Amino acid sequence: MSSRGAVIIGGGIGGLCAAIALRQAGLEAAVYERAEAWRPVGAGLSLWSNAMRAFDALGLAGKVAGAGASWRETVMNRWDGKVLSRLSVDVLCREVGQPTVGLLRSELQQVLLRELGPGVVHLGAACTGFHVEGEGVRVTFADGREVTGDCLIGADGLHSVVRQRLFPEVRLRYGGRTSWRGVVDVASEVIPDGSQFEIYGRGVRFGICHLGRNPEGTWRMYWFLMIPAPEGGQDAPGGHQEAVLSHVRGWMEPVEALVRATRESDILRTDIHHLAPLPRWGEGPVTLLGDSAHAMVTDMGQGACQAIEDAVVLAKLLREDTDRVRALRSYEAKRRPRTAHMAELSLRSGSIRYLRNPVAVWGRDLLMRVLPPSVALQQLRLAVGHDFLA
Template sequence: MSGPGPGGAATGRPRALVVGAGPAGLATAIGLRAAGFDPVVLEQAAGTGSVGTALTLWPNALAALAAIESDPAGGDPGGGIAAVVHALGQPAEGNQIRAADGRLLDDVPAPTMRSRFGGTGIALLRADLVGALQERLGADVVRTGARCVGWRATADRVTVRLADGTEESGDLLVGADGLRSVVRAQLCGGRDELSYAGYPVWRGVTDFDLGSAPGLLSMGRGAQFGLFPMTHGRAYWFASLPLPAGRGAHLPAREFLSDRFADWHRPVPQVLAATADWQIMVTDIYERRPVRRWGQGRVTLVGDAAHPSTPHLGQGTCQAFEDAAVLGLRLRQGRSVPEALRDYEAARRTRANALTRQARMLGQVGQWRHPAACWAREQMIRRSPRGPRLRQLARMFSFRQD
C-alpha cells in the first residue's frame, strides 16, 4: 500500500522521496521543490522537535541555502531561507585557536573573514534551524513516525518500505538519514562498517554572555574545547576527550568536565560551572571511510548519509546544504533523473570527501597527549604562513554550484 502524501498524481509534478527530516533532509526537500518536484519527507521519529543542542554554520552553508531557492538562470535571486536562518544565529566576531593556558595560536578577525570569506560563522540552536526549514517547506510535506526499512527501484520508480507495513513511491529517492543510513546500507550491501573515532563529544548551551566574542577552539593534552556566542546572552560549547566507547554516557557530565578543564583558561571553567547537567548532551563519535559510490539509478545520498564527518571542521551541516543546492541545480537542468543524480555525485564527491578526511585528521591531532607532540602541534599552528592558511579557509568557506 502506498500512502497518498502530497503532490504526485494530484499535481502532475514528479514526486521525490526524502528519508530523514534533519537539516539535510529538509534543505534537500526545499531544493527538490524548487527543481519542480513534490517532495515527501519520511521521518522515523514521532516528531521533529528539539533534538540536539546547537551547531555552527559557516559562510558556505548560508551561500548554499540561498542557492537552494535561487534561479540559476539569473532571475529572482531568492535566498529567503538563508536570511531567515542567518537571523536566528549569532555571528562570531572572528575565529581563534588557543592553547589550554590561553596563549593565542591563531587569529582570523571578523573583518578579515567578512572581506575574504563573505561572512563569519554563526551559532544557533539545531531546533531553531529545523523549525525554520520545516516552516519554509510546509508541515504537510513531512510524514513522522515513518521508519524506512528498505527500498526497491525499477527503471522509472522507487518505492520505500516502512516499518508499519506501508509504502511510499516516487520518481527518486534521497537518503538523508544520517550516520546510520538505511538507504546507504542497502546501497553498500553491508560492506560499510562504522568505526569508533576514540572519543565522545559533549555539547551544551547555557546562559553565559560572551559579548562580541570570536568563535574559539582551545587545544590541550588529549582534549579540545570549543566556544561560540549565541543570541540572548547564551553560549554554545563543545568538548572532546579520549574515552572508550559508551563510557561518556555513564559519567556525571558537568562534574567530570569541570574537573578535567578546571585549569584551562577563562572562561572555560566558568562556562562549565554555568551549565546544568540537563543542558549537556554526549555523543560517541563514529566515522566511515569516504566512498565513491553515493547512489544508483534513481537513488542518491546527501549529508552524513553520503559523507559522515567528525565534527572538528564544523562542516557537517554546511556540506549537507551544499549537497542540497547542487542536487537541486542538477535536477533543474533538464536531464533524466539518473543522469542528474550521477552529475550531482560527481560534482560533490571530491570536495565533501576531502573535507571528511581533513576533519578526521584534525580530530586525531586534537587528541595528541604527549607534551612533545602538543608542543609540535602548537608550533605548527603558530608558524603556519598566513597567506596559505587564509587561502585554505577561503576554499572551505566558498560555495560554488558548479
C-alpha cells in the same frame, strides 16, 4: 499507498534543505522522518560561509542568520589563557559574501520547517526498505505504510537505512574521539561578541561559540569538549557535567563557569564516527545525501555545511535534466570529490589537536604561535571559498 515525486528519508538539516530546494525547483518532494515529534535534538551548529551561500541560493540566508549570531574571529588559547593564535574569518566572509553563523540546530530546523509549510514532512515514518520498480521506487515503513516516487534520497544520517540497503558491507569508522556538548544561557557575553574560542590542553580541546541573544536579553552560548577515548565509553548516571569538569579544572575562564552553569540534561555525550569515501552513492533512482553519504569528523565544522551544499546541487541538476537517473549520477559525480576532500581535510585538521605527549604539545603550541594566519586562512579558503554551484 501514495505517490510523490521525490521521497526523502530523514528530516534532519540535509533532508529538509533538499525538500525546500526541490520544491523551489518546481519538483514534488515529501520528507519521511522516523521521530514521532519534533524535539530539540543536538546542540550548537556552525554554518560557515559556504553553507550560508547555499542558503542564499534558497532565499533563506537572512532568516538563518537572524536565528543565530555571526562571528568574525577565532581565538586559539592554551588551557591557562595564553593566546596561541588569532584567525580573522572576516576576510573569507567578505570574499564569499556571506557571514559565518552559530545557531541552535533545533532553531535552524524550525526555520526550514516554516519554509516548507504543512503537509510536506511526515513524522513517525521509520523506513524499513525500498524496491526499485520500473523507473521509480517503492519505499516501505515500519507501520506498514508504502509510498512510491520518481526517486529516493537517503538523508537519514549516520546510521542510514537507505545506505545499509544499498551497501550492506559499509561500516562506520570510529574517529578515536568522544565529545560532550552543551548550551547555556548566561547574563554576560562571556567571550567577546563576534568571537569564537578554541582552548587546548594535553589531548583536550574545548570550544565556545555565541548562538545569539534571547528575548530576555541573556546570551546563549554553545560549548564543546573533545578528547581521545575508547569507543562506547559511558559517564555515570547524571555525571556528564562531572566528566567534563574532570578534564578542564583549573582552565582559563570562562570554561569551568560555563560547564557548571549548564544543566545536566542539556549536556550530550557522543562518540565521533565517520565514513571512508564511498566508491558510489547510489544506483538507479536512489541516492544519498549528507551524513548518509559522507559522514566526517567534526574538526572542520563542515558536516552540516556539506549536506546543505548537497541539497542545492541535487535540486539544480534534477531541475536541469528530466532524466532522473542521469541527474542523480551527475549529482554524485559532482559532490563525491568535494565531500571526500573535505573529509580528508577534517581528518588532517584534527591530527595535531589532540596530542598528549608533553613535547609534542609544546611543539604544537609553538607552531600555532609562529604560523602565519595566512596559512590557516588558505586551508579554510579551500573549504568555504569553493564555488559548489559552478
